[in-house]
Amino acid sequence: MSDTSPPAARPARGAAVLLLGAVALIVVVVGGIGLGARDIAPWDTVRILLHPDAQGYNAHVLWTERIPRTLLAVLVGAALGGSGMIMQALTMNPLADPGILGVEQGAALFVVCGVLFLDLNDAHDYFWLALAGAAVSALLVYTIGVRANTGSATLGLVLAGVAVAALTVSVITLLVVRDEAAFAQLRFWSVGQLTGRADVLDDILPFAAVGLLAALPLGRTLNVLGLGADTATGLGVNVARARLVGAAIGVLLCAAATAAVGPVAFVGLVGAHTARLLVGPDHRWSLPMSMVCGAVLLCAADIAGRLAGGDGEVQVGVMTAVIGTPFFVWLARRADLVRV
Amino acid sequence: MTVLDHAAKTSPTETAALLRRRRHAAARRTAALVTLLAALLVGLLAVALTVDLKRVPLSEVAPAALGLRDGLADYVIFKIRMPRALTAVLAGALFGLSGVLYQRLIRNPLATPDIIGVSAGAGAGALTMLVLLPALPHGMTLAALAGAFAAVGVIHTLSRRRGTVDTYRVVLVGIGLSALFTSYHTYLFTLADDQDQATAMRWFVGSAAGADWTSVTILAWSLGACALGAVLLERPLSGLTLGDEMATGLGARVPLARTATLLLGAAAAALATSVVGPIAFVALISGPIAARLAGADRAGWLAAPVGAVLVLASDVIAQHAPVISPVPTGACTALIGAPYFVWLILRRTTGDPT
Numbered sequence: 001m002s003d004t005s006p007p008a009a010r011p012a013r014g015a016a017v018l019l020l021g022a023v024a025l026i027v028v029v030v031g032g033i034g035l036g037a038r039d040i041a042p043w044d045t046v047r048i049l050l051h052p053d054a055q056g057y058n059a060h061v062l063w064t065e066r067i068p069r070t071l072l073a074v075l076v077g078a079a080l081g082g083s084g085m086i087m088q089a090l091t092m093n094p095l096a097d098p099g100i101l102g103v104e105q106g107a108a109l110f111v112v113c114g115v116l117f118l119d120l121n122d123a124h125d126y127f128w129l130a131l132a133g134a135a136v137s138a139l140l141v142y143t144i145g146v147r148a149n150t151g152s153a154t155l156g157l158v159l160a161g162v163a164v165a166a167l168t169v170s171v172i173t174l175l176v177v178r179d180e181a182a183f184a185q186l187r188f189w190s191v192g193q194l195t196g197r198a199d200v201l202d203d204i205l206p207f208a209a210v211g212l213l214a215a216l217p218l219g220r221t222l223n224v225l226g227l228g229a230d231t232a233t234g235l236g237v238n239v240a241r242a243r244l245v246g247a248a249i250g251v252l253l254c255a256a257a258t259a260a261v262g263p264v265a266f267v268g269l270v271g272a273h274t275a276r277l278l279v280g281p282d283h284r285w286s287l288p289m290s291m292v293c294g295a296v297l298l299c300a301a302d303i304a305g306r307l308a309g310g311d312g313e314v315q316v317g318v319m320t321a322v323i324g325t326p327f328f329v330w331l332a333r334r335a336d337l338v339r340v
Numbered sequence: 341m342t343v344l345d346h347a348a349k350t351s352p353t354e355t356a357a358l359l360r361r362r363r364h365a366a367a368r369r370t371a372a373l374v375t376l377l378a379a380l381l382v383g384l385l386a387v388a389l390t391v392d393l394k395r396v397p398l399s400e401v402a403p404a405a406l407g408l409r410d411g412l413a414d415y416v417i418f419k420i421r422m423p424r425a426l427t428a429v430l431a432g433a434l435f436g437l438s439g440v441l442y443q444r445l446i447r448n449p450l451a452t453p454d455i456i457g458v459s460a461g462a463g464a465g466a467l468t469m470l471v472l473l474p475a476l477p478h479g480m481t482l483a484a485l486a487g488a489f490a491a492v493g494v495i496h497t498l499s500r501r502r503g504t505v506d507t508y509r510v511v512l513v514g515i516g517l518s519a520l521f522t523s524y525h526t527y528l529f530t531l532a533d534d535q536d537q538a539t540a541m542r543w544f545v546g547s548a549a550g551a552d553w554t555s556v557t558i559l560a561w562s563l564g565a566c567a568l569g570a571v572l573l574e575r576p577l578s579g580l581t582l583g584d585e586m587a588t589g590l591g592a593r594v595p596l597a598r599t600a601t602l603l604l605g606a607a608a609a610a611l612a613t614s615v616v617g618p619i620a621f622v623a624l625i626s627g628p629i630a631a632r633l634a635g636a637d638r639a640g641w642l643a644a645p646v647g648a649v650l651v652l653a654s655d656v657i658a659q660h661a662p663v664i665s666p667v668p669t670g671a672c673t674a675l676i677g678a679p680y681f682v683w684l685i686l687r688r689t690t691g692d693p694t
Binding site: 144149156169173317325 | 509523526671677681682
């Protein structure tokens with residue numbers, strides 16, 4: 001335990017809540033595997049899980065669709081939750097979220113270019129484009145956001161994100177609207193969804209795993225940076241380098257998530273705030289907790305979308321917006337957030 | 341020398357004469373700018389009718405535009421190009437008007453119907469009607485109005501805190517609400533069949549494609565009614581820019597004027613959206629462009645023509661520009677509007693009304 005960390009570090013509580021989060025995660029994973037458009041009896045599910053080489057349609061549905069899809073939701077949700085918490089800590093902006101700030105849309109634009117012009121079809125290939133796009137748009141939004149003259153730094157960054165997102169989305173429209181094959185392929189990808197993306201899991205797993213593992217030890221650095229640049233320098237931290245490393249990991253996580261399922265907003269926002277409500281402001285606990293919350297949220301949103309859709313499905317990006325918007329509005333209404 | 345410096349040195353009658361001269365000069369300047377914009381619109385209209393024209397001789401275009409020819413010329417010019425261009429003009433004017441009304445009322449240049457989700461609410465209403473009851477006459481117009489009014493009500497309620505409405509909170513709450521409406525659009529969009537994708541796309545980004553004379557009629561009546569409302573609200577609204585107390589002191593009925601302006605702006609945006617979809621950024625940038633041309637206190641009169649020029653020019657680019665065309669109109673306005681929006685948030689000094 002370091003002296004430089006803020007108080008409220010109550011390891012006992014943090015560990016208990018993290019354990020609770022793990023239990024919640026197990027519950028939604030079980031739900032994600034057990035529930036769906038096709039009714040498979042719980043007993044059958046258990047039997048198929050115990051016999052991986054079982055034949056039949058139910059086994060096929062479970063092993064090639066539901067299980068990879070659920071694991072993908074966990075991975076992407078954790079990446080977005082971690083990315084959201086890192087972005088909020090670095091920008092000191094409670095409304096920061098990779099989707100709201102336009103970083104995911106930037107990644108999406110580069111991927112669309114890759115699919116259209118370079119004939120890339122594997123997430124493994126276009127991950128690097130997503131990374132470049134996320135980095136470029138994050139840099140752009142941050143550059144505009146810190147110079148924005150809108151009376152409130154929080155709002156400046158959000159507006160910069162809205163503008164960059166609008167611009168990238170309309171460029172995506174310009175690129176895909178005439179190419180019918182690309183349109184059909186990108187239509188679903190560009191709204192963020194997990195359906196039929198099970199095969200992406202293997203491609204994206206290494207990148208997401210590296211990002212998540214690299215993010216875990218960041219908690220202490222984020223705590224020190226939160227004290228302000230001067231204090232952090234006084235405590236012996238190289239502020240510029242620490243910020244750069246943090247931003248790089250945040251962007252990497254966001255790029256992995258976007259390359260896998262397309263832009264999904266609000267997961268980082270909701271994950272980070274829920275984590276802070278549960279374990280307090282100490283990033284050594286709230287950063288992993290934010291990953292858990294993001295994973296639970298995305299998994300739950302996916303299950304809800306599967307069950308709510310009737311004939312089809314509601315895309316997970318739509319479900320997270322339905323959950324995330326009230327959260328965003330509630331944050332925007334807080335008195336300390338908006339200062340004129 | 342400012343008017344106040346002048347007033348300190350000279351007699352009241354001379355000061356009054358100076359003020360009157362300035363007002364007349366500003367009025368002349370505004371009139372000149374309106375004429376200029378009108379000429380620009382006519383020029384753009386001519387371009388929209390004639391560019392890329394094949395198999396119709398140029399001499400036939402003018403008569404065909406008035407409906408005096410038959411056959412191919414009538415079909416291309418009178419049935420397709422003319423209504424599309426007029427729809428772009430009228431919808432642009434309505435967006436421009438709605439934007440400047442909100443900017444003057446809320447006193448924040450970012451609080452326009454397209455940014456705070458009022459257009460998106462109108463689009464959600466119209467799209468729901470399109471999916472559920474496509475045959476209902478004027479159903480989409482009414483549903484768009486209902487959606488926009490509902491969005492205004494929700495934003496107004498949620499931005500209120502301890503009796504005051506903070507303009508930046510309006511913008512933030514509106515951005516959140518916009519995201520919700522957009523995801524609703526997305527949901528309906530992915531439900532659409534492959535052949536409906538052009539329609540779905542239009543409701544996503546907004547486009548004047550497929551406009552006919554019915555759209556022109558709806559928009560013309562809408563613009564007439566909204567412009568009349570704006571003229572009637574001009575006095576109370578310019579009172580409101582002095583602040584609520586001052587306006588009350590000058591005899592304005594503040595809550596009434598405020599509600600009427602909110603609803604009028606929402607109606608203008610909704611009526612335009614019900615025909616061309618949520619074309620982005622026109623409402624946002626028309627007011628500031630007009631203010632740069634004619635000065636902040638006269639921007640109200642110029643925003644509608646500026647909006648009309650913007651949408652018609654974007655539509656011509658969207659249809660005929662090499663490499664990119666044809667694309668939805670809204671994609672082009674976003675390409676112009678988003679950088680301008682960035683420039684706006686970078687340069688704006690606090691307290692500037694438009």
